[in-house]
Amino acid sequence: MKKRKTSLDKILYSKPSISKLEIDYATDAARNGWGENCYNYIYKFQNIFKKYHNKKFAIATSSCTAATHMGLRALGIKKNDEVILADTNWIAVVAPITYLGAKPVFVDINKDTWCIDANKIEEKITKKTKAIIGVHLYGNLLEINKIKSICNKYNLYFVEDAAEALGSSYNNRKTGTFGDFSVFSFHGTKTITTGEGGMFLTDNEELYNKVLIYNNHGRSSKMQEKMWSDELGYKYKISNIQAALGYAQMKRINIILKRKREIFQYYFKNLSKIDGLSMNPEYENTKNSFWMPNIVFDEKLNVSSEYIFNLFKKNNIDARHFFWPLSGFKMFKSKKNNYNSWSISKRAINLPSYSDLKKFQLDKIINLVKKAIDENN
Ligand SMILES: Cc1ncc(COP(=O)(O)O)c(C=O)c1O
Numbered sequence: 001m002k003k004r005k006t007s008l009d010k011i012l013y014s015k016p017s018i019s020k021l022e023i024d025y026a027t028d029a030a031r032n033g034w035g036e037n038c039y040n041y042i043y044k045f046q047n048i049f050k051k052y053h054n055k056k057f058a059i060a061t062s063s064c065t066a067a068t069h070m071g072l073r074a075l076g077i078k079k080n081d082e083v084i085l086a087d088t089n090w091i092a093v094v095a096p097i098t099y100l101g102a103k104p105v106f107v108d109i110n111k112d113t114w115c116i117d118a119n120k121i122e123e124k125i126t127k128k129t130k131a132i133i134g135v136h137l138y139g140n141l142l143e144i145n146k147i148k149s150i151c152n153k154y155n156l157y158f159v160e161d162a163a164e165a166l167g168s169s170y171n172n173r174k175t176g177t178f179g180d181f182s183v184f185s186f187h188g189t190k191t192i193t194t195g196e197g198g199m200f201l202t203d204n205e206e207l208y209n210k211v212l213i214y215n216n217h218g219r220s221s222k223m224q225e226k227m228w229s230d231e232l233g234y235k236y237k238i239s240n241i242q243a244a245l246g247y248a249q250m251k252r253i254n255i256i257l258k259r260k261r262e263i264f265q266y267y268f269k270n271l272s273k274i275d276g277l278s279m280n281p282e283y284e285n286t287k288n289s290f291w292m293p294n295i296v297f298d299e300k301l302n303v304s305s306e307y308i309f310n311l312f313k314k315n316n317i318d319a320r321h322f323f324w325p326l327s328g329f330k331m332f333k334s335k336k337n338n339y340n341s342w343s344i345s346k347r348a349i350n351l352p353s354y355s356d357l358k359k360f361q362l363d364k365i366i367n368l369v370k371k372a373i374d375e376n377n
Pocket of ligand 1: 197
């Protein structure tokens with residue numbers, strides 16, 4: 001089959017890095033990965049992933065949303081419990097809380113990291129609080145130490161959502177290794193992809209065993225062939241073909257991460273000196289995997305998210321909005337009082353960052369950002 005060309009006129013918002021290795025493994029899974037071989041790539045993918053993170057247990061799932069859902073259930077989160085998370089978030093982080101009948105409690109974000117503001121968590125803790133879900137937004141690091149000490153003080157679970165931060169690290173320890181359990185996404189826009197997919201990672205054997213059973217319709221491994229379910233679970237398994245893609249992507253993880261950094265650094269070199277414009281931070285002792293470069297315009301620059309979004313669209317760039325505050329969604333009936341979450345989402349935008357972006361395309365994006373500032377000042 002001929003390789004389909006993507007027009008260089010159109011700059012996509014995101015695109016995976018797929019080499020011959022991914023095609024070979026997925027083809028092998030499609031040809032041979034059936035019958036007794038139907039778990040081969042799933043095991044390989046789980047093993048390489050847990051080794052990379054130096055963790056004991058990994059379960060590949062159909063999505064990150066699924067991994068969070070099962071993990072929260074395994075922790076015992078149930079109706080009327082409260083779970084704390086940042087207001088600025090993708091809907092997939094909050095949805096599993098509601099699947100279990102628990103109540104999400106939204107905390108404002110830190111204006112520099114765009115992640116949950118650890119200093120604002122304690123005022124939201126009540127007797128019903130059971131867990132904090134911390135998300136490393138756009139690859140940026142959570143204030144892990146502060147959040148973990150709050151969890152210890154109030155006896156709360158720490159769920160680490162590293163869906164956007166595969167390859168980030170804190171004091172040389174990878175993100176996704178700090179939670180009671182952690183979750184990752186392999187959606188097509190993520191650092192590595194399986195098309196759709198996720199991972200549940202933990203050192204806690206009890207949680208692992210529970211999620212293993214939920215993941216396959218409540219059947220223990222001994223009971224699979226006997227078609228016997230001990231409880232109601234879910235059909236959240238990943239497929240062998242998807243796992244073959246994931247295994248190849250993990251073998252190439254260092255190449256993929258290196259290119260992400262190069263792209264971020266090119267934007268940073270050309271944009272960071274503009275007074276009033278900020279980008280993803282990288283603090284001492286942290287490494288940001290820069291899943292998605294973002295720019296935030298200071299209020300004084302007068303550039304709204306809408307303005308830059310439309311300017312990108314007019315110039316054939318697939319723009320994507322910064323996450324909205326979840327407290328603005330009508331299903332949550334929440335107070336809209338998290339200032340940073342509301343303010344930043346009105347003056348920020350995601351920048352394209354896929355591996356085969358060309359220099360002239362990056363220059364085009366950079367020039368449009370500068371143009372947006374000129375046109376509004
Ligand atoms: C922070 C975060 N958590 C969870 C998810 C959910 O991932 P999935 O689409 O694999 O369910 C995403 C995906 O976009 C995400 O960005």
